Amino acid sequence: MTYKHEIVEKKWRxxxxxxxxxxxTDFDKREKKYILAEFPYPSGSKLHVGHCFRYTMPDIYxxxxxxxxxxxxxxxxxxxxxxxTENYAIKTGESPKETTKKNIGIYREQLKMMGxxxxxxxxxxxxxxxYYKWTQWIFLKFYENGLAQLxxxxxxxxxxxxxxxxxxxxxxxxxxxxxxxxxGKRVERRMMKQWxxxxxEYADKLIEGLYTVDYPKSIIDAQINWIGKSNGAxxxxxxxxTEIPIEIFTTRIDTIFGATFIALSPEYPDIEKFIKEDYxxxxxxxxxxxxxxxxxxxxxxxxxxxxxxxxxxxxxxNEEKIPIYTADFILPGYGTGAIMGVPAxxxxxxxxxxxxxxxxxxxxxxxxxxSLQQMPFEDDGILINSQFYDGKTSHDAREEMxxxxxxxxxxxxxxHYKLRDWIFSRQRYxxxxxxxxxKKNGExxxxxxxxxxxxxxxxxxxxPTSDGLSxxxxxxxxxxxxxxxxxxxxxxxxxxxxxxAGSCWYYLRYIDPKNDKEIASKKLMDYWLPxxxxxxxxxxxxxxxxxxxxxxxxxxxxxVVNTQEPYKFRRxxxxxxxxxxxxxSKSIGNVINPDQEIEKYGADALRIYICFIxxxxxxxxxxxAGLAACRKLVEDIYTIHKKVSDIEDDHKIKGAINIxxxxxxxxxxxxxxxxAISEIMIFINLLKKETKVSKNTWKIFLRCIAPFAPxxxxxxxxxxxxxxxxxxxxxxxxxxxxxxDPKLESKQITMPIQINGKFRGTIEIxxxxxxxxxxxxxxxxxxxxxxxxxxxxxxxIIIKDKIIxxxxx
RNA sequence: GCUGGGGUGGCGGAAUCGGUAUACGCGACGGACUUAAAAUCCGUUGGAGCAAUCCAUGUGGGUUCAAGUCCCACCCUCAGUACCA
Numbered sequence: 099m100t101y102k103h104e105i106v107e108k109k110w111r112x113x114x115x116x117x118x119x120x121x122x123t124d125f126d127k128r129e130k131k132y133i134l135a136e137f138p139y140p141s142g143s144k145l146h147v148g149h150c151f152r153y154t155m156p157d158i159y160x161x162x163x164x165x166x167x168x169x170x171x172x173x174x175x176x177x178x179x180x181x182x183t184e185n186y187a188i189k190t191g192e193s194p195k196e197t198t199k200k201n202i203g204i205y206r207e208q209l210k211m212m213g214x215x216x217x218x219x220x221x222x223x224x225x226x227x228x229y230y231k232w233t234q235w236i237f238l239k240f241y242e243n244g245l246a247q248l249x250x251x252x253x254x255x256x257x258x259x260x261x262x263x264x265x266x267x268x269x270x271x272x273x274x275x276x277x278x279x280x281x282g283k284r285v286e287r288r289m290m291k292q293w294x295x296x297x298x299e300y301a302d303k304l305i306e307g308l309y310t311v312d313y314p315k316s317i318i319d320a321q322i323n324w325i326g327k328s329n330g331a332x333x334x335x336x337x338x339x340t341e342i343p344i345e346i347f348t349t350r351i352d353t354i355f356g357a358t359f360i361a362l363s364p365e366y367p368d369i370e371k372f373i374k375e376d377y378x379x380x381x382x383x384x385x386x387x388x389x390x391x392x393x394x395x396x397x398x399x400x401x402x403x404x405x406x407x408x409x410x411x412x413x414x415x416n417e418e419k420i421p422i423y424t425a426d427f428i429l430p431g432y433g434t435g436a437i438m439g440v441p442a443x444x445x446x447x448x449x450x451x452x453x454x455x456x457x458x459x460x461x462x463x464x465x466x467x468x469s470l471q472q473m474p475f476e477d478d479g480i481l482i483n484s485q486f487y488d489g490k491t492s493h494d495a496r497e498e499m500x501x502x503x504x505x506x507x508x509x510x511x512x513x514h515y516k517l518r519d520w521i522f523s524r525q526r527y528x529x530x531x532x533x534x535x536x537k538k539n540g541e542x543x544x545x546x547x548x549x550x551x552x553x554x555x556x557x558x559x560x561x562p563t564s565d566g567l568s569x570x571x572x573x574x575x576x577x578x579x580x581x582x583x584x585x586x587x588x589x590x591x592x593x594x595x596x597x598x599a600g601s602c603w604y605y606l607r608y609i610d611p612k613n614d615k616e617i618a619s620k621k622l623m624d625y626w627l628p629x630x631x632x633x634x635x636x637x638x639x640x641x642x643x644x645x646x647x648x649x650x651x652x653x654x655x656x657x658v659v660n661t662q663e664p665y666k667f668r669r670x671x672x673x674x675x676x677x678x679x680x681x682x683s684k685s686i687g688n689v690i691n692p693d694q695e696i697e698k699y700g701a702d703a704l705r706i707y708i709c710f711i712x713x714x715x716x717x718x719x720x721x722x723a724g725l726a727a728c729r730k731l732v733e734d735i736y737t738i739h740k741k742v743s744d745i746e747d748d749h750k751i752k753g754a755i756n757i758x759x760x761x762x763x764x765x766x767x768x769x770x771x772x773x774a775i776s777e778i779m780i781f782i783n784l785l786k787k788e789t790k791v792s793k794n795t796w797k798i799f800l801r802c803i804a805p806f807a808p809x810x811x812x813x814x815x816x817x818x819x820x821x822x823x824x825x826x827x828x829x830x831x832x833x834x835x836x837x838x839d840p841k842l843e844s845k846q847i848t849m850p851i852q853i854n855g856k857f858r859g860t861i862e863i864x865x866x867x868x869x870x871x872x873x874x875x876x877x878x879x880x881x882x883x884x885x886x887x888x889x890x891x892x893x894x895i896i897i898k899d900k901i902i903x904x905x906x907x
Numbered sequence: 908g909c910u911g912g913g914g915u916g917g918c919g920g921a922a923u924c925g926g927u928a929u930a931c932g933c934g935a936c937g938g939a940c941u942u943a944a945a946a947u948c949c950g951u952u953g954g955a956g957c958a959a960u961c962c963a964u965g966u967g968g969g970u971u972c973a974a975g976u977c978c979c980a981c982c983c984u985c986a987g988u989a990c991c992a
Binding site for chain 2: 270314315316317319320323324326328330346347348349350361400402426427428429431432433436437438439440444445446447449514515516636637639640710711712713715716717718719721723724726727728764768770772773775776777778779780783848849850851852854855856857859860892893894895897900901902903904905
């Protein structure tokens with residue numbers, strides 16, 4: 099009879115759930131481990147195998163830790179605010195609240211079917227007022243500390259989504275145009291007054307923190323890059339209109355003797371003051387054209403353009419007179435919006451100078467003088483044509499020049515960042531209301547803490563509009579705050595928070611999800627923080643992962659949490675492609691639905707296959723045949739169980755299971771679940787050849803694989819132990835994990851023999867065998883000794899218990 | 908362009924420190940069972956060669972007793988990012 103997974107899995111799921119088998123215990127004496135995987139967005143489409151890929155490995159890891167005696171917190175919740183739900187509501191007329199509730203129900207059921215060992219008592223939901231009360235509370239803390247501000251600046255507006263987006267939410271589309279992260283719709287620049295969170299003030303702290311955590315190099319580099327810190331200098335150039343100087347920003351002050359022009363962005367304030375009468379018409383035309391170009395057009399046309407203003411600036415280092423241009427490759431938002439052009443040592447300046455016939459003056463020679471000198475030369479080197487500084491290295495010259503500009507007050511050291519402040523308001527309905535009130539007198543007042551949560555009102559019409567106002571603006575009685583005489587004294591802020599807000603601190607709420615006095619108890623946070631292992635998508639590198647590090651560091655600074663970094667360790671989840679090698683998508687029709695696979699093969703088989711499919715952080719391809727093979731493995735286990743009897747341990751099997759335990763334990767430690775599964779297969783292949791299997795061996799085996807296949811192992815464990823009734827204490831999932839016993843390691847080993855580096859055969863020796871004995875064995879081995887006939891042995895290399903290499907002359 | 912991964916059989920992929928390359932699985936081939944097929948089970952399976960043997964980890968060099976692994980140069984590919992001075 100074949101194994102009936104549908105019956106077994108349902109039975110155990112119900113029992114485990116009833117007894118809260120996987121609950122984490124606050125303040126427990128056992129060492130704590132906080133294992134976290136990014137919580138899902140419960141969208142209209144059901145759970146995806148991608149989700150299974152994300153959660154299966156951390157679940158197995160958590161299960162192993164639990165069996166090894168740790169107090170494990172492995173929680174789950176719902177990141178439910180955001181556009182997809184709202185768009186769905188607009189389309190169907192069902193309220194986002196209803197949709198969310200329904201979807202969460204489906205997702206929860208599916209995750210339970212997979213047998214994940216979440217502590218369901220700690221479930222959180224970002225759209226629950228008891229949750230977002232604290233999201234709003236943290237926002238107010240930002241506001242009170244001057245880190246939430248209303249700012250008028252160019253923002254990305256998406257006409258399709260009818261809201262502004264943060265820099266991090268804007269991606270490059272296939273044609274080089276800017277598109278939204280959600281939905282891939284076109285975005286454009288607009289000047290708007292928006293709430294920002296001043297993440298820029300945390301730029302240095304966010305960089306420094308990266309040196310204290312264990313993240314993949316790719317994430318660390320990407321975040322450092324995104325923050326884009328550059329140390330440089332602000333230098334004042336006097337102009338022939340002496341009363342108005344121009345301040346430029348440069349990181350290469352060592353090249354300043356090579357500056358042959360100045361370029362201002364078309365948006366440069368007071369630019370018109372530099373435009374000489376004779377040049378007025380063409381410069382003004384250029385500026386108007388540049389300003390009307392969209393960001394996209396301006397960047398797509400990489401060819402340098404610009405206009406001479408007719409004015410000149412004086413280089414403070416050598417008093418040279420250099421022309422002032424305006425050019426649209428100078429960005430208004432970075433540095434001072436003005437640069438010194440050094441064509442010999444900057445490729446963009448070089449391009450510009452070549453086009454406008456501006457002199458190119460070399461001031462840096464490569465240290466390696468004989469390499470042919472190419473233009474432009476952008477590396478550091480030795481200064482030439484720089485008067486007093488000639489012969490100095492770029493590094494030394496920079497230091498001395500910075501000192502000089504500070505002494506003479508013509509400039510100062512300055513640091514700039516690519517990172518922009520986080521645009522934090524959205525003109526959409528389905529998000530946390532920003533708890534602020536705009537008073538009649540122009541002041542802004544916080545919603546009092548005792549009035550939190552400021553609940554999102556139920557409304558009929560969620561539709562966003564193009565006027566830059568949120569749908570909440572239409573609900574008069576919610577927006578208008580009146581005094582006792584029914585006079586309007588203030589208006590509520592109607593923008594909502596971005597969908598990233600709730601996920602910035604969810605890992606804190608898991609620690610104390612029902613606390614109504616604070617975001618979580620300080621003592622509990624001291625106990626559980628930081629998160630020991632964090633798993634999630636690589637697409638969040640410069641979004642959620644950066645944002646939540648920022649929030650956490652801020653909470654640390656105001657004394658709410660006790661660690662500077664939220665996550666000690668991070669690994670990314672890879673991507674599951676369809677069997678055609680393409681990204682799974684409904685339109686292609688290659689999406690795999692976990693429900694159907696569970697129905698057909700069982701959750702145990704699916705879990706095993708998800709491990710076996712490939713490395714956790716890799717891009718893997720779904721293959722139905724692979725899943726079928728894993729189902730076969732489950733059936734093999736079920737079949738072998740019938741061969742278990744009261745016999746003595748076989749020596750060979752005992753050694754084999756010991757090695758399996760070692761290899762699996764090592765693999766799990768480094769999250770190589772695919773090779774752990776192959777170890778299981780190797781051992782099963784061995785047992786298939788046996789007619790009987792000892793109880794002792796089988797018990798070790800079942801405990802070893804229980805984290806991978808929790809259902810069948812519980813079933814067989816109860817059976818083999820003859821338990822009449824399941825109790826928490828006899829559940830396999832709370833038994834100790836098997837341990838490797840070095841004493842059982844076989845004394846006899848197979849040594850490979852190489853002759854001149856080529857493998858020629860093996861000999862059987864005892865561990866730690868003497869050189870003489872090994873040599874004797876080699877000469878006794880016909881195959882190997884044949885190679886040595888009539889040869890001088892020049893070198894005889896023994897790597898203990900590993901390999902032997904004989905070098906002949 | 909820059910940054911970070913990769914490149915190993917027909918395919919998915921293994922290979923702590925440099926130490927038997929191709930584990931495990933899929934597929935393929937051969938066989939058993941069957942009237943037959945499916946399922947299952949047992950073998951074989953990197954390439955060339957009758958064989959001894961030789962050749963294979965993107966390409967070309969190098970270091971080493973020994974290189975998929977380390978060093979140099981290059982090619983291809985995936986991801987991120989990009990006029991940031």
